[in-house]
Amino acid sequence: MNADKRAAIYARLAQAIPAPTTELEYQSPFELLTAVLLSAQATDVGVNKATRKLFPVANTPAAMLALGIEGLEPYIKTIGLYRSKARHLIETCRLLLERHGGEVPAERAALEALPGVGRKTANVILNTAFGHPTIAVDTHIFRVANRTRLAPGETVREVEDRLVKWTPKAYRMDAHHLLILHGRYVCKARKPLCEACVIADLCEYPARTSQTPAPLPDAAD
Known part of the structure; x- marks a missing residue:
């Protein structure tokens, strides 16, 4: 391509998609960090349902730390892996207070030093909360990048590096959300909606005429 x-x-x-943004509901970098940590192996809809009850009670590191693990778990128990996520969140709150004055850091190394925060989560926070032109590669973006041949790669990091390198500067800030929303609602995993796709004639997906998804590399992150 x-x-x-x-x-x-x-x-x-x-x-x-004229206003691409996350579908997670948040009002501060800490709320976004909390929502992203909860979203692993969960839907944004499910996370939003939980945080609508949680954030009015605890939407700062100090308030959430005061809840403790046992106090936090009832708010997030509808989300998969909620026990481990509760532990990560409470420890994250402690570290934010001890190391960063209760603020979410805007540096990758500091973010990745927090429990449960890997490169993908750090990229989301840097891009969405702080306006950095990072591209977080999740399952949807990995699929779209490989399927369309926009930035094919065998690993998540390989796809990320190629997207950052090849995405025009004008679109780098929004690329993450443009691609994730396109993957979530149009370029679906099992049956991509090629007939409704605005980039169908530009796509290099070899199986788009048959509607049978071609095999893709493992998107494990």
């Missing part, structure tokens, strides 16, 4: 085609893909996605 050449640079002109990539630019055209982003231009069409930007026109189709």
Whole structure:
């Protein structure tokens, strides 16, 4: 895929999704960090249902730390792996207070030093909360990048590096949300909606005419 085609893909996605943003509900960097940590192996809808009850009670590191693990678990028990997530969140709150004055750091190394925060989560926080042109590669983005051949790669990091390298500067800030929303609602895993896709004629997905997904590399993160 050449640079002109990539630019055209982003231009069409930007026109189709004029205000791309996360579907997680948040009002501060700490609320976003909490929601992203809870979203692992869970849906945004499910996370939002939990945080609508949690955030009015505890939406700062100090307030959440005061809840403790046992106090936090009832708010998030509808979310998968809630016990381990509760432990990570409470420890994260402690470290935010001890190391960062209760603020979410805007540096990758400091973010990745927090429990449960890997490169993907750090990229989401840096991009969405702090306006850095990072691209977090989740399952949807990994699939779209490989399927369309926008930035094919065998690993999540390989796809991320190629997206960062090949995405036109004008779209780098929004690329994460453009691609994730396109993957979530159009370029679906089991049956991509190629007939409704605004980039169908630019896509290099070999199986798009048959609607049978081609095998993709493992997106384990």
